[in-house]
Amino acid sequence: MNNQTELHKTFISKLEIYYGPFSPENNRFQSTSNSKIARDLFYSDSQFSRLINNTASEGELQRALANVERLLKVNSLQQKIDKIQNSRSHPGMALWKKWAFIGVATGIIALMALFLLRSMQEGQQRTMPSTSRYEMLKWSFENNYIRPYITLKELPEDCYFPCYKYQGRWELDKEYKIPFFRERNGFHYVAKQATMYATCSDKTATSGELFEGYEYQKHEIWYDIREFPIDSFLVKGSKTAVRPAYNEAVLEEDPNFVKLAYVHTFFKTAFHLDSTSIQRTGKTIGRDIEFLPENAVISQLESKELLNELKTEINAIARNRLEDFSKPVMCNPATAPKEDFNLIEEGDILSFDCQFSTGRFLVGYTKNYVLEDQYINNYCR
Numbered sequence: 001m002n003n004q005t006e007l008h009k010t011f012i013s014k015l016e017i018y019y020g021p022f023s024p025e026n027n028r029f030q031s032t033s034n035s036k037i038a039r040d041l042f043y044s045d046s047q048f049s050r051l052i053n054n055t056a057s058e059g060e061l062q063r064a065l066a067n068v069e070r071l072l073k074v075n076s077l078q079q080k081i082d083k084i085q086n087s088r089s090h091p092g093m094a095l096w097k098k099w100a101f102i103g104v105a106t107g108i109i110a111l112m113a114l115f116l117l118r119s120m121q122e123g124q125q126r127t128m129p130s131t132s133r134y135e136m137l138k139w140s141f142e143n144n145y146i147r148p149y150i151t152l153k154e155l156p157e158d159c160y161f162p163c164y165k166y167q168g169r170w171e172l173d174k175e176y177k178i179p180f181f182r183e184r185n186g187f188h189y190v191a192k193q194a195t196m197y198a199t200c201s202d203k204t205a206t207s208g209e210l211f212e213g214y215e216y217q218k219h220e221i222w223y224d225i226r227e228f229p230i231d232s233f234l235v236k237g238s239k240t241a242v243r244p245a246y247n248e249a250v251l252e253e254d255p256n257f258v259k260l261a262y263v264h265t266f267f268k269t270a271f272h273l274d275s276t277s278i279q280r281t282g283k284t285i286g287r288d289i290e291f292l293p294e295n296a297v298i299s300q301l302e303s304k305e306l307l308n309e310l311k312t313e314i315n316a317i318a319r320n321r322l323e324d325f326s327k328p329v330m331c332n333p334a335t336a337p338k339e340d341f342n343l344i345e346e347g348d349i350l351s352f353d354c355q356f357s358t359g360r361f362l363v364g365y366t367k368n369y370v371l372e373d374q375y376i377n378n379y380c381r
Helices: 001-019 034-040 047-052 056-087 093-120 130-141 162-166 242-250 294-300 304-318
Strands: 168-170 176-180 187-200 208-225 258-273 277-291 349-358 363-376
Touching: 001 047, 001 056, 034 047, 047 056, 130 258, 162 187, 162 208, 162 258, 176 363, 187 258, 187 363, 258 294, 258 304, 277 304, 294 304
Parallel strands: none
Antiparallel strands: 168 187, 168 363, 176 187, 187 208, 208 258, 258 277, 349 363
16 A cells, blocks of 8 residues: 555545544545535635545645644544533532633634644645635634633623623724835735634633634735835824825725735734723734735836845745734723623724834824624623
8 A cells, every 4th residue: 555545544534533434435424515524624625526536646635634633633622621611510620621721722723723824835725815814713713623702601600701792703894004114115004804703811710801812814015116205104293193095095096006915914812901991912823925926016017126026025024923013012902892891792893003113113003893793692690
């Protein structure tokens, strides 16, 4: 038996652990469709079909096998969480242990997202669509393997656990722009998408004043062919405020601006609730640069040499691991949407005024999250 055949056999056997017996006659699993399994592993139907039929390359099989093993580990962790959650002999200790395991689980979620992102960069999936990148994070919070949220029945008797109403999916309310400096002027960030899943993270389960956000961010990088300096886009007399007209501008309609790339980022944010204010800190988990095809941008630039220079500058962004545009994140505390945390509801907004450090400039920007899908809608009583 050659190595590829052995890899394929092991791949199938690992899948059978979770999806049930495999029928080689029709290349299907007993309990789950191939399309559903493909989505669980972040593959297209055609890619998964090659894996099942053993027509994929040896490298593809190796990566797929590693992905399955990670999913099995996450499922094993969930079973331990469920076992502790259902324990009734020592409820206080059971709750403490559950939070300890959830802490490990969220760490695994972050590492899985980073590892999967990097593995897809290394293989033939370098041109993976942005929706697939977001699906990695979505899968971590909307699946049957991990349930990272605290529930109503797990709240203390006095219901004082402020973070419970903040749990769920938050989205970027409005795009914003930031002029930034690398080795030359002319670069601009445009924030197009941010999807954050927030979950309580107070592992001691005593105060509920901490929650974490695991976030997928999508930004565009534009180049101003005039290479205007950063202060050209700031309010006159201000050192940090961006001009409203700049933020409202549609760069696609301005021939002076050329879109060069997309930046896909996984970001972990920590929030601390302090009375009616919320503090935000965070760090990058992983970042991926996706350049537009050369034939789509070369006609708008002076030369191929200039395009290569710009790509070199943009690649430095990933290497330097810019922390949500700052090192570290620099944001003023936000005002809580409601004074009574029990009244937090879908449609509420968290608004953070932040600063991005670029060269000798500090550029201000406002990032607003809107609560789109709240995990607990009911009121704790």
